[in-house]
Amino acid sequence: MSITSRVKKVLTGNHATAYAVMQARVDVIPAYPITPQTTIVEKLDEFIENGLLDASMIRVESEHSAMAAAIGASAAGARTYTATSSHGLLYMYENLWWAANARLPIVATFVTRAIGPPWNIWSDHQDIFTLRDSGWILFMAKNAQEAYDLTLQAFKIAENPNIRLPVGIGYDGFYISHTSEPVEMLAQDEVDAFLPDKRSIKPLLDPSNPYTIGNLPEASFNFLIRKNMWGSMESSIDYIKKVGYEYYLLTGRNYGDLVDKYRCEDADTIFVSIGAMANEGMVAVDRLRSKGHKVGHMALRLLRPYPEDEVIDSIGNAERIIVMSRAVSMGKGGILFTDLIDVVYRNRLNVDVYDIVVGLAGVEVVDNDFIKVYNDVLDGIFDKRETIFLMGGKYV
Amino acid sequence: MSKVLYPVSKPGAGAVGKTSTWRWQRPVINLDKCTKCGLCWLYCPEPAFEINEEGYPVVKYDWCKGCGICYNECPVNAIEMVNEE
Ligand code: SF4
Numbered sequence: 429m430s431i432t433s434r435v436k437k438v439l440t441g442n443h444a445t446a447y448a449v450m451q452a453r454v455d456v457i458p459a460y461p462i463t464p465q466t467t468i469v470e471k472l473d474e475f476i477e478n479g480l481l482d483a484s485m486i487r488v489e490s491e492h493s494a495m496a497a498a499i500g501a502s503a504a505g506a507r508t509y510t511a512t513s514s515h516g517l518l519y520m521y522e523n524l525w526w527a528a529n530a531r532l533p534i535v536a537t538f539v540t541r542a543i544g545p546p547w548n549i550w551s552d553h554q555d556i557f558t559l560r561d562s563g564w565i566l567f568m569a570k571n572a573q574e575a576y577d578l579t580l581q582a583f584k585i586a587e588n589p590n591i592r593l594p595v596g597i598g599y600d601g602f603y604i605s606h607t608s609e610p611v612e613m614l615a616q617d618e619v620d621a622f623l624p625d626k627r628s629i630k631p632l633l634d635p636s637n638p639y640t641i642g643n644l645p646e647a648s649f650n651f652l653i654r655k656n657m658w659g660s661m662e663s664s665i666d667y668i669k670k671v672g673y674e675y676y677l678l679t680g681r682n683y684g685d686l687v688d689k690y691r692c693e694d695a696d697t698i699f700v701s702i703g704a705m706a707n708e709g710m711v712a713v714d715r716l717r718s719k720g721h722k723v724g725h726m727a728l729r730l731l732r733p734y735p736e737d738e739v740i741d742s743i744g745n746a747e748r749i750i751v752m753s754r755a756v757s758m759g760k761g762g763i764l765f766t767d768l769i770d771v772v773y774r775n776r777l778n779v780d781v782y783d784i785v786v787g788l789a790g791v792e793v794v795d796n797d798f799i800k801v802y803n804d805v806l807d808g809i810f811d812k813r814e815t816i817f818l819m820g821g822k823y824v
Numbered sequence: 825m826s827k828v829l830y831p832v833s834k835p836g837a838g839a840v841g842k843t844s845t846w847r848w849q850r851p852v853i854n855l856d857k858c859t860k861c862g863l864c865w866l867y868c869p870e871p872a873f874e875i876n877e878e879g880y881p882v883v884k885y886d887w888c889k890g891c892g893i894c895y896n897e898c899p900v901n902a903i904e905m906v907n908e909e
């Protein structure tokens with residue numbers, strides 16, 4: 429059944445995503461299965477079989493080919509979607525950069541999962557962060573509703589003729605991909621009105637006016653391609669906010685804020701985290717607030733472009749920030765920390781920043797972990813120059 | 825917002841400068857053997873062949889990179905690869 433009026437359903441994050449992709453009326457889905465992403469494309473296949481979605485599902489032999497097919501389809505002007513995780517993302521990697529440099533408005537879901545060895549199917553954020561320098565616009569959802577909402581917004585952002593960058597939506601494997609929550613879906617005609625006309629996607633491949641994509645040009649042209657992408661990335665922030673605000677007017681769910689601030693107003697200490705564990709962070713904030721501590725939480729919804737202004741605004745007059753990263757840059761630090769510390773330095777913010785790595789390989793992160801770190805920071809047990817690893821309530 | 829720059833180009837001879845600088849062997853065509861089949865022209869990956877008024881292939885050495893594909897494809901062995909000085 430196509431969705432003729434707004435409806436609330438209990439859905440996994442993966443099925444919520446599949447519904448959004450169906451409602452976006454994509455044309456082409458090149459796909460290769462990998463846990464925990466698989467049930468997205470399986471559901472899409474079911475929609476196609478049942479006549480709910482008029483799209484070509486291209487079954488390929490690898491993720492590298494999946495993205496190659498996506499590049500071809502998108503270059504021909506088709507609305508194109510795929511999804512992957514972890515090793516699949518790494519196998520797709522070369523072509524993910526190709527898609528970005530070729531400015532193809534592909535939308536993809538990256539259901540985050542640790543990278544082996546040893547073999548592991550649980551969530552951490554290492555995989556999606558391998559894309560942080562590529563030119564993909566990257567979102568991180570923290571529940572199934574956000575996965576649905578951001579997927580719809582992603583098509584609109586990617587296809588804007590002044591942006592033309594691929595957009596990825598990340599969310600945690602299993603915590604979000606495979607657990608069910610109520611998700612409100614828009615009516616099909618609302619989605620149709622919200623998204624741009626697919627025929628407005630500029631095709632790079634046009635038989636009547638042939639071009640070669642990615643030929644060997646002079647080096648300076650490559651430089652300018654990257655510089656031009658930088659400009660589009662920077663200016664995309666305003667448009668992403670605009671789309672988020674438009675979505676807010678439609679649904680009452682606010683995406684105009686790229687940073688999801690929780691009780692930050694008068695906070696002297698602010699936690700930073702993303703994805704599923706941000707929910708634990710907010711529970712920790714409530715618990716600490718009930719004991720009189722002035723704490724807040726900010727969840728970055730947008731990873732790239734980095735929402736610098738909003739991060740500065742959220743920090744406000746806080747004295748300390750505790751960054752909880754579920755991914756580490758080996759030999760450097762927690763990735764959310766290294767992203768943030770640069771903002772602190774460039775803007776000469778007078779704030780202490782603590783670098784905590786948690787939840788690698790899907791090790792559970794709960795509210796107690798946030799509270800423990802907070803107490804230990806107040807007790808002054810950390811050297812601020814150190815990267816701290818907290819696993820299951822213990823420093824390791 | 826500035827205009828998006830796409831990595832696309834119109835294919836054509838010399839779009840990236842001369843492609844002959846790294847050649848170490850050159851194809852030389854023996855017109856006595858050549859049957860004017862045009863396969864060398866067809867297979868050459870560069871814009872290095874012209875067909876002249878009489879229908880014979882002519883190599884444009886500014887673009888020929890010396891790969892030897894034409895030499896391999898010629899069905900009557902009319903092409904010889906000669907070392908560059
Ligand atoms: S050697 Fe290669 S590049 Fe040169 S003419 Fe023959 S096929 Fe073309």
Ligand code: SF4
Binds near residue numbers: 863898
């Ligand atoms: S392939 Fe050989 S026979 Fe055919 S046109 Fe070229 S040189 Fe002549």
